[in-house]
Amino acid sequence: MRWSMLRKVVAAFVVSLGSLLLPGCDIKEVDDLNVVLALGIDQTDNGLVRVTAQIVNPAAVPSAGASESGNGATGRAFIVRVETGSSIEEAVEKFNQEVPHQMYLAHNTLVVFGNAYAQHGIERAFDYLERDRYYRRNELLVVTSGTAEDLLSASTIPDPLNAMGIRALVQQTGKMFRIANSEQQEVMQEYLSPSQAPVVSLVDLDPANHPVMKGVAVFRGAKLADTLTLDETKALAWLLENTRQVEIHLPCDGRGSNVGTTVRLIGSNTQVVPQFRKNGVSFLVTVRAEAEIERLCPYERMSEKTYKELEKKTAEYMEREIQAVVAKLQSDGVDASQFGTRLFTKNPRYWRQISQSWPDDFAKAQVTCNVRVHVFRSSLSSGTPESTVSQSGLAPPAGRGVTVP
Amino acid sequence: MLFKKRGTKTKDLGNHPERIAGLVDTSYGRPDEPLPSRVEGLRAWIEAEWQHCDDLLLREVDVHGTRVLLLWIRGMVDQARVEEGVLNPVSTLPKRRTDIGHLESVLHTVHVRRVKTRQELNAAVSDGQVVLCIDGSKEALILDVSQPPGRTIEKAEIEPTILGPQEGFVENLELNIALLRKRIRSPRFKVESMRIGVYSKTNLCILYIEGITKPALVEEAHQRLRKISIDAVNDINKLRELISDAPYTLFPTSEETERPDRVVAGLLQGRIGFMLDGAPTCLKVPTQFIHFLTAAEDYYMHFTLTLFIRVLRHVAYWASLLLPSLYVALLSFNQDLMPTPLLVTVASQHRGIPFPTILEALLMMGAFEVLREAGTRLPRAVGQSVSIVGTLIVGDAAVRAGLVSPGMVIVVAGTGVASFALPAYGFVNSSRIIQFLFVGIAGLAGLVGIVVFGLIIVTHLVSLRSFGVPYMAPIAPFSWQDIKDSFFRAPWFANTKRPGQYETLDSVSNRTPAPRPPNKSHLGEGKR
Numbered sequence: 001m002r003w004s005m006l007r008k009v010v011a012a013f014v015v016s017l018g019s020l021l022l023p024g025c026d027i028k029e030v031d032d033l034n035v036v037l038a039l040g041i042d043q044t045d046n047g048l049v050r051v052t053a054q055i056v057n058p059a060a061v062p063s064a065g066a067s068e069s070g071n072g073a074t075g076r077a078f079i080v081r082v083e084t085g086s087s088i089e090e091a092v093e094k095f096n097q098e099v100p101h102q103m104y105l106a107h108n109t110l111v112v113f114g115n116a117y118a119q120h121g122i123e124r125a126f127d128y129l130e131r132d133r134y135y136r137r138n139e140l141l142v143v144t145s146g147t148a149e150d151l152l153s154a155s156t157i158p159d160p161l162n163a164m165g166i167r168a169l170v171q172q173t174g175k176m177f178r179i180a181n182s183e184q185q186e187v188m189q190e191y192l193s194p195s196q197a198p199v200v201s202l203v204d205l206d207p208a209n210h211p212v213m214k215g216v217a218v219f220r221g222a223k224l225a226d227t228l229t230l231d232e233t234k235a236l237a238w239l240l241e242n243t244r245q246v247e248i249h250l251p252c253d254g255r256g257s258n259v260g261t262t263v264r265l266i267g268s269n270t271q272v273v274p275q276f277r278k279n280g281v282s283f284l285v286t287v288r289a290e291a292e293i294e295r296l297c298p299y300e301r302m303s304e305k306t307y308k309e310l311e312k313k314t315a316e317y318m319e320r321e322i323q324a325v326v327a328k329l330q331s332d333g334v335d336a337s338q339f340g341t342r343l344f345t346k347n348p349r350y351w352r353q354i355s356q357s358w359p360d361d362f363a364k365a366q367v368t369c370n371v372r373v374h375v376f377r378s379s380l381s382s383g384t385p386e387s388t389v390s391q392s393g394l395a396p397p398a399g400r401g402v403t404v405p
Numbered sequence: 406m407l408f409k410k411r412g413t414k415t416k417d418l419g420n421h422p423e424r425i426a427g428l429v430d431t432s433y434g435r436p437d438e439p440l441p442s443r444v445e446g447l448r449a450w451i452e453a454e455w456q457h458c459d460d461l462l463l464r465e466v467d468v469h470g471t472r473v474l475l476l477w478i479r480g481m482v483d484q485a486r487v488e489e490g491v492l493n494p495v496s497t498l499p500k501r502r503t504d505i506g507h508l509e510s511v512l513h514t515v516h517v518r519r520v521k522t523r524q525e526l527n528a529a530v531s532d533g534q535v536v537l538c539i540d541g542s543k544e545a546l547i548l549d550v551s552q553p554p555g556r557t558i559e560k561a562e563i564e565p566t567i568l569g570p571q572e573g574f575v576e577n578l579e580l581n582i583a584l585l586r587k588r589i590r591s592p593r594f595k596v597e598s599m600r601i602g603v604y605s606k607t608n609l610c611i612l613y614i615e616g617i618t619k620p621a622l623v624e625e626a627h628q629r630l631r632k633i634s635i636d637a638v639n640d641i642n643k644l645r646e647l648i649s650d651a652p653y654t655l656f657p658t659s660e661e662t663e664r665p666d667r668v669v670a671g672l673l674q675g676r677i678g679f680m681l682d683g684a685p686t687c688l689k690v691p692t693q694f695i696h697f698l699t700a701a702e703d704y705y706m707h708f709t710l711t712l713f714i715r716v717l718r719h720v721a722y723w724a725s726l727l728l729p730s731l732y733v734a735l736l737s738f739n740q741d742l743m744p745t746p747l748l749v750t751v752a753s754q755h756r757g758i759p760f761p762t763i764l765e766a767l768l769m770m771g772a773f774e775v776l777r778e779a780g781t782r783l784p785r786a787v788g789q790s791v792s793i794v795g796t797l798i799v800g801d802a803a804v805r806a807g808l809v810s811p812g813m814v815i816v817v818a819g820t821g822v823a824s825f826a827l828p829a830y831g832f833v834n835s836s837r838i839i840q841f842l843f844v845g846i847a848g849l850a851g852l853v854g855i856v857v858f859g860l861i862i863v864t865h866l867v868s869l870r871s872f873g874v875p876y877m878a879p880i881a882p883f884s885w886q887d888i889k890d891s892f893f894r895a896p897w898f899a900n901t902k903r904p905g906q907y908e909t910l911d912s913v914s915n916r917t918p919a920p921r922p923p924n925k926s927h928l929g930e931g932k933r
Contacts, residue, residue: 026738027737027761027848027851028737028738029736029737029755029762030736030737030740030748030751030755030762031752031756031757033740033752035740035749035752037745056752056753058749058752058753058755058756059753059756061752104740106740106741107740107741107745107748109745134741164745164746
């Protein structure tokens with residue numbers, strides 16, 4: 001009796017096992033997948049979307065053990081395939097007809113928008129990127145002034161995988177200020193915020209066909225409006241958020257004019273306060289920064305005066321840059337400085353009254369800067385070598401310019 | 406119905422009940438009979454009872470006209486002591502007429518006791534004692550000169566430690582009990598002896614400490630042992646299976662150890678031990694899951710080190726269960742959960758492997774198990790070369806031939822090493838099987854399957870009991886006091902209570918105050 005029971009249990013187990021095995025489930029072996037690392041989105045002349053997919057080429061991925069087996073280096077570590085369709089998802093779907101193995105998008109880490117597509121508006125991609133279950137919200141969005149296909153085909157030595165290389169490139173700048181690190185969730189947040197001005201990092205190819213971090217592209221709504229250089233991006237970052245490890249190059253007077261001096265902002269802190277006046281809104285931008293000296297003007301001696309002067313010069317420079325970028329944004333009509341959002345968080349009711357006329361108001365908005373820099377250390381040496389050199393063999397002046405007898 | 410009902414078995418004429426009745430142990434179940442008083446009658450009965458037992462030695466001595474019958478089993482007795490302590494005194498008796506009382510007082514160099522019945526006589530002979538029967542007496546003398554063959558006490562080989570005592574149990578029960586008595590020199594340490602096995606009549610001891618162990622636990626042990634009626638119980642595992650709480654589970658609900666120090670520690674916690682004659686291990690009950698992840702060494706090193714080692718061991722246990730299945734699930738189902746660089750590396754490693762990951766895993770794990778089995782079964786000298794050939798040469802060749810990916814070799818080898826890091830051998834064997842189940846589930850349903858099966862395992866673990874004590878005791882019915890000796894070991898001065906789950910009579914095991922050195926300078930008051 002018990003024996004037959006056991007047989008029934010075994011039979012049920014075998015049947016259930018078979019029923020699980022036969023349809024194949026959703027098993028997808030790792031070697032049957034095309035790991036897509038980057039998607040490039042371009043616009044063709046006739047208005048279609050050209051999607052470039054960067055697929056890992058497992059045969060050529062350099063690994064620590066591959067040099068031994070000798071079958072490595074049979075080409076590049078990635079393959080670039082292109083499809084055209086009326087929409088991104090249609091083009092992506094077409095890959096499955098032309099590329100063996102299934103396209104696997106869960107590891108997509110980079111989406112590059114070509115210039116033409118960006119100018120026509122990237123919001124066409126947003127819904128697909130947000131809705132599809134494979135994409136992660138942390139993929140990096142990048143704009144290029146050429147075509148995405150060219151950028152994704154370029155070599156990013158020493159990183160064998162182009163997408164990883166570009167991502168690393170952008171993240172290195174993103175360490176200084178987050179605004180350069182335009183991940184999808186942040187871009188979407190900026191797109192949905194009252195200012196409606198997403199900022200996407202701009203990566204271009206240099207003449208040697210290597211990707212270069214060029215700055216950021218600012219969008220009006222979802223349409224590309226203008227691009228900012230890296231220096232302008234720094235100024236934009238000072239308007240928006242805290243930064244760290246930003247370097248500032250300043251000219252020198254006198255003998256060292258061809259070299260200049262360099263200050264590294266260890267950290268900066270930004271506060272923007274909207275001020276409501278009768279004739280409109282003005283913004284008070286308060287930046288507090290701490291800095292160390294990276295390089296001093298030649299023949300300069302270290303003294304309290306040097307510190308004070310450097311602090312003043314740095315603050316003036318920053319203020320100038322901030323005003324310049326505000327002027328540029330105002331002329332472009334893009335509120336990438338998120339003034340509208342600041343206004344909204346400060347006074348939502350007032351914002352709703354003026355939100356319709358905000359583009360005009362923003363162009364006329366007054367910005368007052370209050371920048372204060374504290375240079376608090378001189379790194380490893382005090383005076384410059386030029387100032388301490390002594391032909392008569394005297395001891396160098398110690399510390400802050402006091403000569404040792 | 407899937408299967409046809411089986412027809413009744415054809416009648417097996419060889420198993421005819423009457424035929425069997427003629428063969429079963431006749432002394433068992435038959436009322437015990439007294440010994441005959443005449444040596445002739447006794448000798449006739451013994452020769453009939455011990456027919457075809459050529460290792461039985463019968464010796465008849467004439468002591469001044471009185472017939473004395475001596476019998477023992479060759480090889481089970483100490484031959485020198487038989488000569489000196491029995492044969493010499495008997496043959497040089499000065500008195501003309503002798504009786505059993507006189508003999509008993511003369512034979513004082515060996516331990517002597519009297520028996521009255523035939524079964525007692527049989528048992529004594531089987532135990533390797535010399536039986537002395539004298540004409541005219543209805544009693545026989547049992548002279549304890551037994552020295553059953555066996556090895557001497559050696560180092561513990563299954564549970565070796567670097568620090569601490571090194572002795573391990575041997576096959577001799579008396580010696581084993583002496584090893585324990587040496588460590589608990591108290592009359593409260595009880596050794597209750599009984600015989601189990603219809604033919605084997607193996608000596609079994611129940612060990613506990615009176616005043617600590619819950620009396621109901623001892624009673625429960627007695628009840629379970631009383632039910633045993635089997636031909637022979639020669640091994641502790643047989644006993645374990647016969648008295649187990651959950652006979653079908655993969656997880657052992659009783660702990661086997663060959664170290665006297667571990668047994669003593671268990672007894673002092675309020676647990677009981679079973680020792681069998683001929684088995685070099687002791688069975689400890691009740692046993693909890695956590696005991697299998699503690700080693701004797703944990704108690705012989707500083708408690709801070711124990712914390713590190715125990716955490717490592719817990720990680721190793723779960724790794725030995727889950728590592729291959731997680732690898733399979735990640736490679737065949739959940740590639741999105743890997744970091745991208747890892748996926749790229751794994752994909753490039755797995756390129757060109759002709760098997761799906763699940764098959765590759767089962768292949769490698771099967772090969773590993775076969776090698777492990779070969780390594781244990783073969784003679785020691787050959788076993789080493791097998792493991793070298795298996796692990797180094799075959800593994801490397803399989804990778805070079807492109808049959809398995811290097812990642813899989815690493816995972817399977819890592820699983821093996823993790824399982825070697827666990828101290829309890831029987832427990833590891835169960836994890837070897839569960840590991841296969843996990844891999845199978847991972848190949849069918851990926852991570853979801855692993856999670857579901859893991860939940861089933863956890864539920865099962867929580868439902869188990871060992872002699873009435875929850876299997877996951879200090880964790881599942883949580884008790885902070887008992888957790889002090891689980892994932893870590895609290896220092897001895899902080900560990901003052903016996904485990905609460907054993908409901909001991911005396912719950913305090915340690916009344917030592919925590920060491921508080923005086924905060925005084927040796928130079929004198931106020932000087933530093």
